[in-house]
Amino acid sequence: MKDKDIEGLKEAGRASSLALEYARSIIKEGASMLDVAQRIEAFIKEKGLGLAFPVNLSVGSDAAHYTPGIGEKREFTAKDLVKVDLGARRGDLLNDCASTIDLSGEHGKLVDAANEALETAINMVKNGREVREIGREIERIADAHGVKPIRNLGGHGITKTELHAEIFIPNFDNGDSTALEDGQVIAIEPFMTNGEGYVEDGENVEIFQKTGSNPVRSREAREIAGFIDSSYGTYPFAVRWLGKEMGKLSEFGIRRALAELSAAGDMEQFPVLREKKAGFVAQAEKTMVVDGDSCIVLNG
Numbered sequence: 001m002k003d004k005d006i007e008g009l010k011e012a013g014r015a016s017s018l019a020l021e022y023a024r025s026i027i028k029e030g031a032s033m034l035d036v037a038q039r040i041e042a043f044i045k046e047k048g049l050g051l052a053f054p055v056n057l058s059v060g061s062d063a064a065h066y067t068p069g070i071g072e073k074r075e076f077t078a079k080d081l082v083k084v085d086l087g088a089r090r091g092d093l094l095n096d097c098a099s100t101i102d103l104s105g106e107h108g109k110l111v112d113a114a115n116e117a118l119e120t121a122i123n124m125v126k127n128g129r130e131v132r133e134i135g136r137e138i139e140r141i142a143d144a145h146g147v148k149p150i151r152n153l154g155g156h157g158i159t160k161t162e163l164h165a166e167i168f169i170p171n172f173d174n175g176d177s178t179a180l181e182d183g184q185v186i187a188i189e190p191f192m193t194n195g196e197g198y199v200e201d202g203e204n205v206e207i208f209q210k211t212g213s214n215p216v217r218s219r220e221a222r223e224i225a226g227f228i229d230s231s232y233g234t235y236p237f238a239v240r241w242l243g244k245e246m247g248k249l250s251e252f253g254i255r256r257a258l259a260e261l262s263a264a265g266d267m268e269q270f271p272v273l274r275e276k277k278a279g280f281v282a283q284a285e286k287t288m289v290v291d292g293d294s295c296i297v298l299n300g
């Protein structure tokens with residue numbers, strides 16, 4: 001990997017870690033979810049960096065992919081278990097990191113299991129390490145804490161164009177003997193739950209990604225497609241971002257246009273992922289570069 005790329009990855013990693021710390025300082029009972037999301041995103045942009053994807057604020061049994069919507073009215077409550085998942089990017093060098101904030105103080109087991117599993121996994125990362133071995137340790141730590149890892153979520157490779165690419169790093173021993181390779185950028189993300197250990201798609205979709213440019217009929221869909229191309233490219237974006245930027249369109253109009261683009265095969269959708277038995281979910285995530293016998297961790 002080029003030195004310039006390592007520097008950019010480190011810069012994105014530092015900004016992302018600081019953004020997680022900032023998130024921890026503003027997520028409180030009574031804080032507006034919309035305000036918190038906007039302030040975290042502004043924090044990253046003020047450092048001169050872009051967003052690899054919208055800030056995810058998934059609460060309780062929502063495991064991932066929730067970001068506040070247009071006109072979001074929800075506030076954090078004293079019962080909330082909040083996963084903050086975010087990533088800054090320096091050009092096309094992406095970071096992906098997450099941490100769990102337990103406002104209730106009742107989910108220490110889940111949070112500890114996720115954090116401990118992540119640190120143990122990081123210590124195992126090296127050139128040639130089989131991904132199943134990492135998964136086995138994550139599951140062992142879950143067992144030791146009396147909780148379950150989420151089996152259909154896991155870590156992943158990160159390339160310059162794709163946040164989820166090349167390799168899947170399971171949160172249990174899935175028998176996959178694929179080996180990590182020197183220079184690979186990867187994110188590891190154990191999810192822990194007191195539910196069933198699986199997530200499923202919810203109804204709500206707040207995050208989209210433009211993946212094609214097939215023709216669409218309506219003027220609104222064409223206008224939105226052009227705006228996405230010039231503003232977000234192929235990186236994921238939030239419906240509320242469009243709400244802010246395309247002020248003359250109603251939420252209904254924006255969602256109709258996104259549905260039309262999706263039907264044309266131009267959009268990937270990221271539904272909110274909910275734990276199957278509505279168990280509580282904690283997550284911890286960092287990005288790193290595989291480096292010989294160990295790795296360079298990009299999130300402090």
Ligand code: MN
Pocket residue numbers: 096155156187189285
């Ligand atoms: Mn990730």
Ligand code: MN
Pocket residue numbers: 085086096097098189285
């Ligand atoms: Mn993430």
